[in-house]
Amino acid sequence: MNGKLLEVGGLHKRFGGLVAVKDIGFSIAAGEILGLIGPNGSGKSTVMKLIMGIERPNAGSVRVAGTEVAGWPTHRIARAGVGIVFQHSRPLHRQTVLENIKLAMLPDSLLRLAAAPHVEARAREIAERVGLAQVLHRHPPTLPFADLRRMELAKAIARDPQVVLIDEPFAGLTAAEVKAFSDLIASFRTQGRAVLLVDHNVKGVVALVDRVLAMYLGEHIAEGSAAQVMADATVRRVYLGGAIETHARPELDARGGKPLLDVQGVSVLYGKAQALQDVSLHVREQEFVSVVGLNGAGKTTLFNAICGLVPSSGAIAWQGAPLRGRSAAAIARGGIVQCPESRELFGEMSVRENLELGGQHLTPADRRSQLDWLFALFPILPQRERQAARTLSGGEQQMLAIARALMMKPRLLILDEPTLGLAPVILEQLSKALSELRRTTSITVLLGEQNVTFALPHADRVYVLEHARIVWEGDPARFAAEAGAGYL
Amino acid sequence: MARILRSPLGWILLLLLAAAALPWWVSAYILGVLTVSYYFGVFAMAWDLLFGFAGEVNFGPTFLIGLGAYTAGILDNTMHWPILVCAASGALVATLGGLLLAVPALRLRGPYFGLVTLVAVLLLQNAIVIFAGVTGGEIGMNVADVLSIDAATNYWIGLGFMAVCGALLFGLSRSAIGLILQASGQDAIEAAALGFNVTKHKIAAFCVSALFSGLAGAMLVFYEGTASVDTVIDLAIVVQIIIAAVLGGRRTILGPAIGAILLVVGGEALRPLGQLNTFVVSAIALAVILFFPDGLLGHVLRRGERE
Numbered sequence: 001m002n003g004k005l006l007e008v009g010g011l012h013k014r015f016g017g018l019v020a021v022k023d024i025g026f027s028i029a030a031g032e033i034l035g036l037i038g039p040n041g042s043g044k045s046t047v048m049k050l051i052m053g054i055e056r057p058n059a060g061s062v063r064v065a066g067t068e069v070a071g072w073p074t075h076r077i078a079r080a081g082v083g084i085v086f087q088h089s090r091p092l093h094r095q096t097v098l099e100n101i102k103l104a105m106l107p108d109s110l111l112r113l114a115a116a117p118h119v120e121a122r123a124r125e126i127a128e129r130v131g132l133a134q135v136l137h138r139h140p141p142t143l144p145f146a147d148l149r150r151m152e153l154a155k156a157i158a159r160d161p162q163v164v165l166i167d168e169p170f171a172g173l174t175a176a177e178v179k180a181f182s183d184l185i186a187s188f189r190t191q192g193r194a195v196l197l198v199d200h201n202v203k204g205v206v207a208l209v210d211r212v213l214a215m216y217l218g219e220h221i222a223e224g225s226a227a228q229v230m231a232d233a234t235v236r237r238v239y240l241g242g243a244i245e246t247h248a249r250p251e252l253d254a255r256g257g258k259p260l261l262d263v264q265g266v267s268v269l270y271g272k273a274q275a276l277q278d279v280s281l282h283v284r285e286q287e288f289v290s291v292v293g294l295n296g297a298g299k300t301t302l303f304n305a306i307c308g309l310v311p312s313s314g315a316i317a318w319q320g321a322p323l324r325g326r327s328a329a330a331i332a333r334g335g336i337v338q339c340p341e342s343r344e345l346f347g348e349m350s351v352r353e354n355l356e357l358g359g360q361h362l363t364p365a366d367r368r369s370q371l372d373w374l375f376a377l378f379p380i381l382p383q384r385e386r387q388a389a390r391t392l393s394g395g396e397q398q399m400l401a402i403a404r405a406l407m408m409k410p411r412l413l414i415l416d417e418p419t420l421g422l423a424p425v426i427l428e429q430l431s432k433a434l435s436e437l438r439r440t441t442s443i444t445v446l447l448g449e450q451n452v453t454f455a456l457p458h459a460d461r462v463y464v465l466e467h468a469r470i471v472w473e474g475d476p477a478r479f480a481a482e483a484g485a486g487y488l
Numbered sequence: 489m490a491r492i493l494r495s496p497l498g499w500i501l502l503l504l505l506a507a508a509a510l511p512w513w514v515s516a517y518i519l520g521v522l523t524v525s526y527y528f529g530v531f532a533m534a535w536d537l538l539f540g541f542a543g544e545v546n547f548g549p550t551f552l553i554g555l556g557a558y559t560a561g562i563l564d565n566t567m568h569w570p571i572l573v574c575a576a577s578g579a580l581v582a583t584l585g586g587l588l589l590a591v592p593a594l595r596l597r598g599p600y601f602g603l604v605t606l607v608a609v610l611l612l613q614n615a616i617v618i619f620a621g622v623t624g625g626e627i628g629m630n631v632a633d634v635l636s637i638d639a640a641t642n643y644w645i646g647l648g649f650m651a652v653c654g655a656l657l658f659g660l661s662r663s664a665i666g667l668i669l670q671a672s673g674q675d676a677i678e679a680a681a682l683g684f685n686v687t688k689h690k691i692a693a694f695c696v697s698a699l700f701s702g703l704a705g706a707m708l709v710f711y712e713g714t715a716s717v718d719t720v721i722d723l724a725i726v727v728q729i730i731i732a733a734v735l736g737g738r739r740t741i742l743g744p745a746i747g748a749i750l751l752v753v754g755g756e757a758l759r760p761l762g763q764l765n766t767f768v769v770s771a772i773a774l775a776v777i778l779f780f781p782d783g784l785l786g787h788v789l790r791r792g793e794r795e
Contacts, residue, residue: 074680113663
């Protein structure tokens, strides 16, 4: 046992042909807080699910206080002393906060109809500890977001788990709330629990953690103190890419393209979480604009607000006319086409069918020529023409998603995180295709990226999005000097 | 008196008392309609335990009802046991049938659970036609004994049966088990992460639902004196139970009973319209579901919750 409450070794998980987690191992002692970080698609959430038994590992061991629990069903692992705080949860809406906390303490029995008498007092005590004393008898739908997160925390610790897993502890919270939550999580240390914090980046957890483990594409890439991990060359390459190079097109500024898209003071709330706060940006005709920001900064929300997919406040103008009140479909027909982060391909349809669907509104001749042009731009696609989209590799799927968006002949192409979960060699191919696109056409592009190296070379202008707000704007040449250091 | 009117329990008791007094006021025909509606009320409440709490859409409530009804009827005709023993045996067989169905079906996710339960209904329907020798096949089966030949007595038995089943199911839904069940239905992964064996609780809920459905089916047979595919198994009955539960209010247990009574009584009241009566009742039910998706009782409760 040697004082380690959670020991993970040689963990492997495959989903079909995709290796999501490859030989991950770490241990957490009582009173220790470990940060597990990695960009979207790195496998960090899968590791958390494997520990909790929500997914079964293909190989490896998970030991809780010396007991091997790998492969156990979730409820037994929970009973063995592991608690988890989910990022999104669905509490019981018809029960009060207190009843929701009491739920966590009920026995897993079909015969005990009522809770044990001590449960009530203990639930109150926990509610008080996490700061819910004032709202004990309110119903969850009436609570502010931070209180809902508090309630999840209370539920997770209600059965006094030795190991606590927390997914994105601070997502959607204000600075003051982050402080209160940090204090709460820090108190687990004195209570002798082992804590695993899962987050996109070191920045979010740096103040709390004793050690950090960084993952990328399912693999362990660095481990050590927060400072060591942030300085690690591999980590910097994963988050920022390699050396930053830029090829701005100064001629564009001189031409001063006409404004195409103008976003003014746009804010978005997800329930009670602030996903976007007073964001303003503009894109001129033929410009290539990159919005860079870590996962969770609000890039996807911004794009969805522009495309009319999520309700927002503020003003968005397209070619001088406001977009408010127009449906998502009308906006897409108007020329703003998004290639979403999740790609949204039609998995059972062939590559060609996916593309033809994108060009549905074109005349047959137009469709033919557009298809030829795209097949030249992405030479891998004609080779896969008859294959079902879901059987393509990640990189090929991304190229198909971009090609399908281009079939719609957009005035403005919005690319949301095209590099998500792709290996470096694929990134190069994708980057080449984007260069080609920029060189040979007059298309306007708005790119959202976490990977700065990928985002910068093509960009005419760059915005940095952090915690739901734009914090920097400028040309890519200045990025490294002014914004690069504070980015991670 | 004022205190009684302020508590929901007081209201329920007053309503039950008023309902119990009906035989002195209304005709035997109306009593007959109400009696049937009370058994339907139990069907709908048992169904709500699964749909509203465990979050599983069971398209086969009549598989369980039919098992209970036919088992009780056949035992009565062949073994000549007392009615209560036959009804209890029917409930037991329905529970076992429910268990046999739930264990494999709950391994499936999403719509497949519902499809399996739907197929079970068709299987039972075919089995009854095939074994026409004991079941009476498509024509139906007369049972040797009935609960009573007096309309008022039958009415009181039906009302009492619904009241007792309602109290038991409602109590269960408000107990610790109901809470766990509700959590499992809403977010199975989170419920498991809190240490609850979700499958075990859902199977238990299915068995409880089967027990009450089977018992109510058996009671209905002994009230009507006949069992037939059209009255206890047909898919039209499934649809009626589901509409009743949603109309009355999902996740309220008592709402579905109210919905069932309204639906049966409404259908009967509109009988002068001929073929149109089903259409009108369905249209009203549809309107309620569209505009008050929480159902009648759910809508009332929700307003209280916002305070």
